[in-house]
Amino acid sequence: MSTLIKRSAQGWEISHTDDRPNWKTPQDWQQGEPLLLQVDAEIDARFLQASTIAIDFPAFTDGRGLSLAVLLRQRIKYTGELHAIGAIHEDVLHYMVRCGFDVLELPQERCAETALRLLAPYTHHYQESVEQA
Amino acid sequence: MYQYDNFDREFVAERVAHYRDQTQRYLAGQLSEAEFLQLRLRNGLYIQRLAPMLRVAVPYGTLSATQLRMLAQISRRYDRGYGHLSTRQNMQFNWPEIADVPDILHDLASVEMHAIQTSGSCIRNVTTDEFSGAAADELVDPRPYCEIMRQWSTNHPEFDWLPRKFKIAVTGAANDRAAIAVHDIGIRAYKNADDAVVFDIFVGGGLGRTPVLGTAIYSGLPVKHLLTYLESIMRVYNRYGRRDNKYKARIKILVRAMGAEAFKARVEQDWVDIKGGPSTLSDAQVADMVAAFAPPARVTSAAASIDLDALRLEHPTFSHWLHHNVGPHQQANLTVVTLSTKMTGVPPGDVSDEQMDAVAQWAEDHSGGEIRISHEQNFVLPHVPRNALFELWEKARRLDLATANAGLLTNMICCPGGDYCSLANAKSIPVAEAIQRRFDDYDYVHDLGDLDLNISGCMNACGHHHVGNIGILGVDKKGQEFYQISLGGHSGHSGHAASLGQIVGPSFARAEVCDVLAIILNTFVDFRLEGESFLSCFNRIGIAPFKERVYVDAD
Ligand code: SF4
Secondary structure (H helix, E strand, C coil): EEEEEEECCEEEEEEEEEECCECCCCCCCCCCEEEEEECCCCCCCHHHHHEEEEEECCCCCCCHHHHHHHHHCCCCCCCCCCEECCCCCCHHHHHHCCCCCCCEEEECCCCHHHHHHCCCCCCCCCCCCCCCC | CCCCCCHHHHHHHHHHHHHHHHHHHHHCHHHHHHHHHHHHHHCCEECCCCCCEEEEEHHHEEEEHHHHHHHHHHHHCCCCCCEEEECCEEEEEEECHHHHHHHHHHHCCCCCECCCCCCCCEEEEEEECCCCCCCCCCCCCCCCHHEEEEEHHHCCCCCCCCCECCCCCCCCCCCCEEEEECCEEEEEEEECCCEEEEEEEECEECCCCCEEEEEEEEEEEHHHHHHHHHHHHHHHHHHHHHCCCCCCCCCCHHHHHCCCHCCCCHHHHHHHHHHHCCCCCCHHHCCCCCHHHHCCCCCCCCCCCCCCCHHHCEEEEEEEEHHHHHHECCCCEEEEEEEEECCCCCCCCCEEEHHHHHHHHHHHCCCCEEEEECCCCCCEEEEEEEHHHHHHHHHHCCCCCCCCCCCCCCCEEECCHHHCCCCCCCCHHHHHHHHHHHHHCCCHHHHHHHEEEEEEECCCCCHHHCCEEEEEEEEEECCHHHHHHEEEECCCCCCCCCCCCCEECCCHHHHHHHHHHHHHHHHHHCCCCCCCCCHHHHHHCCCHHHHHHHHHHHC
16 A cells, blocks of 8 residues: 555645556656656656656655656656655655655655645745646 | 845744754654754754754855844853854854754744755855955955855755755955865856856865866856756756765766766756746846845944054054954955954864854944854954954954954864864864964964965865865874875965865874974975965975975974
8 A cells, every 4th residue: 555645636635545557667668658767767758658757766865856857847848747756755745846746655654644744844935946736 | 235035034934843843753753863864964953973063054154243143142042152163154053952953943043044054965055255245356246146046055946955065155356265166166256348247157176085176167157047057057966976975976076077078068958948947037136136235334433533554553463463354345444354263272263152242243333234254264344444443453352353363374274173073083173272372473473474274174174174275184093193284275365276285295193293384384484485475485396395304304
C-alpha cells in the first residue's frame, strides 16, 4: 500500500492505493506508457508522449530531481502528471510542488498528515516557479 | 539601507514558524538526527565541539544600529554576552540551546534578520565589499544587486539541495575587497561605455583543500539578465556537480573536470530557454532596489570643525589610527572607519555585548545609523564625518575598538579553530594571540606596511589562509597540532591580482610559529626595496630566499 498526496481540483488529497502505474525505464518504455526517470536522466522531447512521468529520488537531500522536474515543465513543456517517488521527505515537499510535481508518493515511514500540513508553509515566494496551479 | 516590506516580514515570520515546527518534531523524536541536521543547517545551527553554534545572516555585511542592539541583547539573553564576526560577514553565537533557537529567530525577525541558509548545501549569504556605498574607489554600489540575489536565493525551490555549499561574492570597486576570485561565483559590477551597469561573471573559485581562482565565463552581462544567467549556472551545477564525495562536490571541481569552455557552453545552452523569461529583472524592479540603498539622509556632526593636523601632533596614537583605519569616502566631508576587533588577548572577531551596544550608538551618532561587518572580522562605520573622527576615536579607545592596525600584520583573519570548531586540526586563536604578543611594537608593525596574515584551523580554510600574504594552516601530524606556512597569497584588494599562497615547506610545531614568522619578516625587511610591500617584494624575489632562511635557521 502506498500513500499518495495528489493535487486535485479541490486541492491536495491523501489517498492510499495498491494500484501503482507500471513504471517503465526510458530504455523499455513506449509511447503512451508511464515513464520512470532517475534523477540524472537527460531530457528528451519524446517524454511528452508518456502517459505519466515519475522521478525517483535516491535521497531527500538530492536536488537533481528538482532541476529535472523544472526542465520537464519548462524546456519540453510537459503538462501531464509528475510523480515524486523514492526517498522523499515531509520537509522538501513544498519545494517539489514548486518545481512542478503534482503527485507525491510518501515512503512508509513518513507521516501523511505532517506532509499535508507542510505542503505550503509559505504564502509568498521570492521566485517565479513552474508550480502547476 | 534596505527595509523589509510586508512580503519580507511575512516570509521571515513563516520561516520561523516552519523551523519551530521542525525543532518540535525533532525534540519529539519524529525527525532523526540525520534529518534534523539537514534542516537545522539550513537555518544556521551547527552542533560544535562544545555546544551548538548559531550563525546569523548579516546580508552583505550590512547592519542597522537597531539590528546590532538586538544582536547584543541576544548574546546576553541566550549566550554568554559575546558574538563572533565571521569571515563571511555574519555573526555567530557559540553557546545557544537548541530549544531556544526558535525564540532567537523570532527575536531576529523582529528586527528584519534571520539565519536562513547560513549553512548547509545551499546558496549562502551573498557577501560584498564592506565599504560599499561609501568607498571612494567604488564604480557601482553592489548592495542593490546583493539584495536582489538574497531574495532570489532565499528558499529557491530548485537550489536548496545542491551538491555542496555555494558562495557568491560581488565587488563594485576598483579594489576588490570581496575576494571574488575565490568564490563559487564571483561578480564584478561596473559601468559600460553606455553608462549602464553590467557584470563580469566568474565561476569555480574557492579555497578549501583544492584552492582555485575563478574563471570568467561572461563579460558585460546586462543587469536584467542577472538572475536567469545565475539560474542556468546553478542548474548545471545542481545536475552535474559530484555528489559521491564531498571533497569533490564544489563547483570548482565540476568546472575543472568539464573545462571552463565546456561549462560555459552548457550554461548558455540552458540559458537559451529562460533568458528573457519570468525571472528577468525589469528596469522598475532594479530602480526600486537601487533607491532602497540611497545614502543615509542625516550624516552630519554636531562637533565644530576640528583641526585634525593639530590633534594628530598631539596624539600620536590617534594619528596612527587615522592613517590605518580611516579611509576615503565618496563625499569629501565623510570618511570610512574600521573599528578593529584585533586587540591582543581577544580572539579575532569576538565582540562583547557592551561593544555591540556601543558601536550601535556610535553608528547613530556618527554614521547615519549604519554598520558593516568586514570579511576581516572588523566593524566598519561607513559614513563618519571628518570632524567626528576624534570624538569617535576617543570613544572607541575606551572600548578596545581603536587598535590602529587595519591592513597590518596584527589585523589577522583567524577562524575559530580548535577551541570551538569540531572540524579543526589545530587551534588557531592561541596562534593569533602569540603573534600579536610577539609583534606588539607599533613602529615595527607599521614599518612592515600592508600585510595580510590569515589563519585557518584546517583545510576548510574559513580563515582564508590561501589568500593571506602569509597564510597559516593547522595540520594534524600523528595527532599533534602542526602549522603549515604559505607565502604570497592575495585576495585581490590592493591593486594586485588575486593569487594563492605557495607553501614554504614542512610544517612547524606551535611553539616555533612565531620564530619562523620573525625569520620571514626579517627576510622581507632585508630584501625589500624602498616602499615595497611584502607582497610586491615576494612577487619580485619569489619563495626561495624565504625557504632558505627558514629552514637553515630552523635546523
Ligand atoms: S577552517 Fe576548519 S577549523 Fe577553522 S572554522 Fe573552518 S572548519 Fe573550523
